[in-house]
Amino acid sequence: MILLTRKADFSAAHFYWNPAWSEEENVRVFGKCANRQGHGHNYTLEVTVAGEIDGVSGFVVDLKLLKEILEREVVSVYDHRHLNYEVPEFAEASGAVPTTENIAVAIWRRLEGKIPGARLHRVRVYEMPDLFADFYGEGA
Amino acid sequence: MILLTRKADFSAAHFYWNPAWSEEENVRVFGKCANRQGHGHNYTLEVTVAGEIDGVSGFVVDLKLLKEILEREVVSVYDHRHLNYEVPEFAEASGAVPTTENIAVAIWRRLEGKIPGARLHRVRVYEMPDLFADFYGEGA
Amino acid sequence: MILLTRKADFSAAHFYWNPAWSEEENVRVFGKCANRQGHGHNYTLEVTVAGEIDGVSGFVVDLKLLKEILEREVVSVYDHRHLNYEVPEFAEASGAVPTTENIAVAIWRRLEGKIPGARLHRVRVYEMPDLFADFYGEGA
Amino acid sequence: MILLTRKADFSAAHFYWNPAWSEEENVRVFGKCANRQGHGHNYTLEVTVAGEIDGVSGFVVDLKLLKEILEREVVSVYDHRHLNYEVPEFAEASGAVPTTENIAVAIWRRLEGKIPGARLHRVRVYEMPDLFADFYGEGA
Amino acid sequence: MILLTRKADFSAAHFYWNPAWSEEENVRVFGKCANRQGHGHNYTLEVTVAGEIDGVSGFVVDLKLLKEILEREVVSVYDHRHLNYEVPEFAEASGAVPTTENIAVAIWRRLEGKIPGARLHRVRVYEMPDLFADFYGEGA
Amino acid sequence: MILLTRKADFSAAHFYWNPAWSEEENVRVFGKCANRQGHGHNYTLEVTVAGEIDGVSGFVVDLKLLKEILEREVVSVYDHRHLNYEVPEFAEASGAVPTTENIAVAIWRRLEGKIPGARLHRVRVYEMPDLFADFYGEGA
Numbered sequence: 001m002i003l004l005t006r007k008a009d010f011s012a013a014h015f016y017w018n019p020a021w022s023e024e025e026n027v028r029v030f031g032k033c034a035n036r037q038g039h040g041h042n043y044t045l046e047v048t049v050a051g052e053i054d055g056v057s058g059f060v061v062d063l064k065l066l067k068e069i070l071e072r073e074v075v076s077v078y079d080h081r082h083l084n085y086e087v088p089e090f091a092e093a094s095g096a097v098p099t100t101e102n103i104a105v106a107i108w109r110r111l112e113g114k115i116p117g118a119r120l121h122r123v124r125v126y127e128m129p130d131l132f133a134d135f136y137g138e139g140a
Numbered sequence: 141m142i143l144l145t146r147k148a149d150f151s152a153a154h155f156y157w158n159p160a161w162s163e164e165e166n167v168r169v170f171g172k173c174a175n176r177q178g179h180g181h182n183y184t185l186e187v188t189v190a191g192e193i194d195g196v197s198g199f200v201v202d203l204k205l206l207k208e209i210l211e212r213e214v215v216s217v218y219d220h221r222h223l224n225y226e227v228p229e230f231a232e233a234s235g236a237v238p239t240t241e242n243i244a245v246a247i248w249r250r251l252e253g254k255i256p257g258a259r260l261h262r263v264r265v266y267e268m269p270d271l272f273a274d275f276y277g278e279g280a
Numbered sequence: 281m282i283l284l285t286r287k288a289d290f291s292a293a294h295f296y297w298n299p300a301w302s303e304e305e306n307v308r309v310f311g312k313c314a315n316r317q318g319h320g321h322n323y324t325l326e327v328t329v330a331g332e333i334d335g336v337s338g339f340v341v342d343l344k345l346l347k348e349i350l351e352r353e354v355v356s357v358y359d360h361r362h363l364n365y366e367v368p369e370f371a372e373a374s375g376a377v378p379t380t381e382n383i384a385v386a387i388w389r390r391l392e393g394k395i396p397g398a399r400l401h402r403v404r405v406y407e408m409p410d411l412f413a414d415f416y417g418e419g420a
Numbered sequence: 421m422i423l424l425t426r427k428a429d430f431s432a433a434h435f436y437w438n439p440a441w442s443e444e445e446n447v448r449v450f451g452k453c454a455n456r457q458g459h460g461h462n463y464t465l466e467v468t469v470a471g472e473i474d475g476v477s478g479f480v481v482d483l484k485l486l487k488e489i490l491e492r493e494v495v496s497v498y499d500h501r502h503l504n505y506e507v508p509e510f511a512e513a514s515g516a517v518p519t520t521e522n523i524a525v526a527i528w529r530r531l532e533g534k535i536p537g538a539r540l541h542r543v544r545v546y547e548m549p550d551l552f553a554d555f556y557g558e559g560a
Numbered sequence: 561m562i563l564l565t566r567k568a569d570f571s572a573a574h575f576y577w578n579p580a581w582s583e584e585e586n587v588r589v590f591g592k593c594a595n596r597q598g599h600g601h602n603y604t605l606e607v608t609v610a611g612e613i614d615g616v617s618g619f620v621v622d623l624k625l626l627k628e629i630l631e632r633e634v635v636s637v638y639d640h641r642h643l644n645y646e647v648p649e650f651a652e653a654s655g656a657v658p659t660t661e662n663i664a665v666a667i668w669r670r671l672e673g674k675i676p677g678a679r680l681h682r683v684r685v686y687e688m689p690d691l692f693a694d695f696y697g698e699g700a
Numbered sequence: 701m702i703l704l705t706r707k708a709d710f711s712a713a714h715f716y717w718n719p720a721w722s723e724e725e726n727v728r729v730f731g732k733c734a735n736r737q738g739h740g741h742n743y744t745l746e747v748t749v750a751g752e753i754d755g756v757s758g759f760v761v762d763l764k765l766l767k768e769i770l771e772r773e774v775v776s777v778y779d780h781r782h783l784n785y786e787v788p789e790f791a792e793a794s795g796a797v798p799t800t801e802n803i804a805v806a807i808w809r810r811l812e813g814k815i816p817g818a819r820l821h822r823v824r825v826y827e828m829p830d831l832f833a834d835f836y837g838e839g840a
Contacts, residue, residue: 001560002521007550011268013153013180013222018336029337031344037222040153040180042268048554053525056438057449058517063551064451082153082177097338101282105333128151128182130287131343134328140281141840142801147830158616169617171624188834193805196718197729198797203831204731237618241562245613270567271623274608280561291828293713293740293782298476309477311484317782320713320740322828362713362737377478381422385473408711408742410427411483414468420421431688433573433600433642457642460573460600462688502573502597548571548602578756589757591764657758661702665753690707691763694748700701 003121004060005048008070010079013040014090014098038082043103044126045074047111051118061118073110100127104135112137143261144200145188148210150219153180154230154238178222184266185214185247191258201258213250240267244275252277283401284340285328288350290359293320294370294378318362324406325354325387331398341398353390380407384415392417423541424480425468428490430499433460434510434518458502463523464546465494467531471538481538493530520547524555532557563681564620565608568630570639573600574650574658598642603663604686605634607671611678621678633670660687664695672697703821704760705748708770710779713740714790714798738782744826745774745807751818761818773810800827804835812837 015038016030026034033039047070051060083090083098089106090098096106104125112120126132155178156170166174173179187210191200223230223238229246230238236246244265252260266272295318296310306314313319327350331340363370363378369386376382384405392400406412435458436450446454453459467490471480503510503518509526510518516526524545532540546552575598576590586594593599607630611620643650643658649666650658656666664685672680686692715738716730726734733739747770751760783790783798789806790798796806804825812820826832 001556002524003554004521005552005554009268011179011181013178016338020336029342032220035220035222035226037225038153038178038180039151039220039222040178041151042182053519053521056440058436058519058522060521060553062449080172080175080179082175082179085177086175099333099338101284101333101340102338104282128149132285133340134283134285136281141836142804143834144801145832145834156618160616169622193799193801196720198716198799198802200801200833202729239613239618241564241613241620242618244562272565273620274563274565276561289828291739291741293738296478300476309482312780315780315782315786317785318713318738318740319711319780319782320738321711322742360732360735360739362735362739365737366735379473379478381424381473381480382478384422408709412425413480414423414425416421429688431599431601433598452640455640455642455646457645458573458598458600459571459640459642460598461571462602500592500595500599502595502599505597506595548569576758580756589762659753659758661704661753661760662758664702692705693760694703694705696701 001050002053002060003048003050004066004118005046005122006063006066006070008045008047008067008075010043010045010075011040012043012078012081012083012087013038014083015039016097016099017084018097038084041127043078045070045107046122046124046126047107047120048122048124049115049118050121054117061115066115069111069114073114074107077110100125100131100133101135103127104133108135108137141190142193142200143188143190144206144258145186146203146206146210148185148187148207148215150183150185150215151180152183152218152221152223152227153178154223155179156237156239157224158237178224181267183218183243185210186262186264186266187247187251187260188262188264189255189258190261201255206255209251209254213254214247217250240265240271240273241275243267244273248275248277281330282333282340283328283330284346284398285326285402286343286346286350288325288327288347288355290323290325290355291320292323292358292361292363292367293318294363295319296377296379297364298377318364321407323358323383325350326402326404326406327387327391327400328402328404329395329398330401341395346395349391349394353394354387357390380405380411380413381415383407384413388415388417421470422473422480423468423470424486424538425466425542426483426486426490428465428467428487428495430463430465430495431460432463432498432501432503432507433458434503435459436517436519437504438517458504461547463498465490465527466542466544466546467527467540468542468544469535469538470541474537481535486535489531489534493534494527497530520545520551520553521555523547524553528555528557561610562613562620563608563610564626564678565606565682566623566626566630568605568607568627568635570603570605570635571600572603572638572641572643572647573598574643575599576657576659577644578657598644601687603638605630605667606682606684606686607667607680608682608684609675609678610681621675626675629671629674633674634667637670660685660691660693661695663687664693668695668697701750702753702760703748703750704766704818705746705822706763706766706770708745708747708767708775710743710745710775711740712743712778712781712783712787713738714783715739716797716799717784718797738784741827743778743803745770746822746824746826747807747811747820748822748824749815749818750821761815766815769811769814773814774807777810800825800831800833801835803827804833808835808837 016033156173296313436453576593716733
């Protein structure tokens, strides 16, 4: 078994806000991230797949196909978007707060089962170079 | 003469929009940056000052003071903000489009004349690792 | 379960020396690191915690609190210090040689049990960009 | 147990080509990597070893020795070479396609059993900053 | 006046060889770069243009257009190519040795006069992260 | 004319202290850098030379020779050293405070006139990734 990781980038706006809390409570918990005008980040996504190396091609996964899947399932949905208003998993009434942790889980769910011939192993999301979350799937 | 450069970071949301144009024209010129929900970036700022080395301290500028000036004049105003709504030079009726070029000029104007004992030499702003603007002042 | 990693930096001096060995033996094993005047590094610390995402806040750990803990328990003790003279785990008679491996273990011991609501998962220490150690705890 | 990782770099040329396929099939699967003139990369290698910290030296592995082993077993063979013509595991009749995955496996086989006092844990190979493969050994 | 810089990447193979010299002389001057099988690099190109900021768009140059020009004039010609065999300025009988310096000059000549509304200011080429050349034009 | 830049690294200890000042004054000006046990950094040096490209070799300067000069004149003197005790320009009675600015000037003086066939154009020294000094020579 071998692991292959490909990175992708997206730039998005977000803020942290729990409508069930007062403004004071939101600011106490979320600090300056609670500014509802939003701020933003250059996110870096690392997607790791696991599998066996194909003896003929030398690939664990078709690289062009993997790039297309990341573009279609994640980048086209998140890039140049305001996560709190335009991305369903964070924008809907039942939406989660778009923390780095929740973004990693949401991207996992978008990618799981979509990569032919390999198993999704890890989703890593950097919000900034000094902060990132890793998700290995629901049962991990 | 020697040059000293210090970096600082801020995370902000923005979008590109000219109210005098139609939506079609805005999209034609600005592409996905014209999405008025906004998106965002981790901006990196490099401020370069020029001067003579003080023979006693070995400094061209007091580093702690320079850091405080960058924090007070720029980071506290731009960080975790939506540039189009919260930063005067881009938010007011006469505000400029918050392109990387205009952000570099605006930061120059915020810093010019504020650094004791040294001359502001260059303001560099990275919007992403692969795109940056340099401004050397009005007369340069 | 999800993993969240935050980085922190500290600049410190150190040298490698075993008082039970001759100078020749120290130089043979430690090379130029055996220079007892000391040299130094910009260390980068990555601390990874594991836990469940809080359904309300979206956090596995309070980020501001995590930053405060790293500052209080590690950075304030190690930064701008000479590890061999000023940091107890390396300075005392029973102190260890401040190798990257021993620094990772020492930081683990400083952080273990101090992070409310999450489990310390990994401590990674970079001495230079091309050399780092990972520690997952005593029983790992 | 602790993990220690050291990086090394090599610059090499390669191309992807399966002689059992037509030119069309090679281009369909390998895209522009199928150009048989070759192209090239600055590869980055990360070698991770696992072991116990020596209580006297503070090392899990002698760093100078590890560097020499990486130089002798890998860098001197791969650096400034055309992988498809000059490196046996890719050049011989039975050679594999020099994909990032196959390079990681080949480097594992070159290093396994060569590092005194520690166990080879992981070989990571970056072909570019946004693409890398991890191999943990045949039985992993 | 303001400067705007955009980066682009290409991966290529090359070697250094002067056909007027003996093999010994080539190896003496070019070292391991004289291996005629070729090796390769991930090159990074930084193109800087100078101009006035358009008061309406806030751009010194149309970013999408600049990206297209870099792709058409440079990346499509150099990427995944063997410079010594496939890129005319290095492959022809009168071709130059593809050193970092000569690549910077060649890219300048490919771009000069092609960027509407702005002046080409600098071409920087990184062969590796620790080696780069800057060219400011023939008369500079 | 073209510019060629090569990087080199050294790890060193230092502290800031003016013996003519009281301890209070040293701490007021230099902050935690005034700790006389010393701390340290991974310094990065960028040396830029200017010249004409040799029409035969394609080099502005012999790269192997440039690397040897940087090693002999700078790295062998600064690396794994305590600047305040072991490097003459900072250690002697008349020594300067080893600030980033003074280190850049000192390295310029060590290199000036030592690079055959090219002119020293700039010395850049990074003390940390977010702080660097540039020196262009005495008359610049």
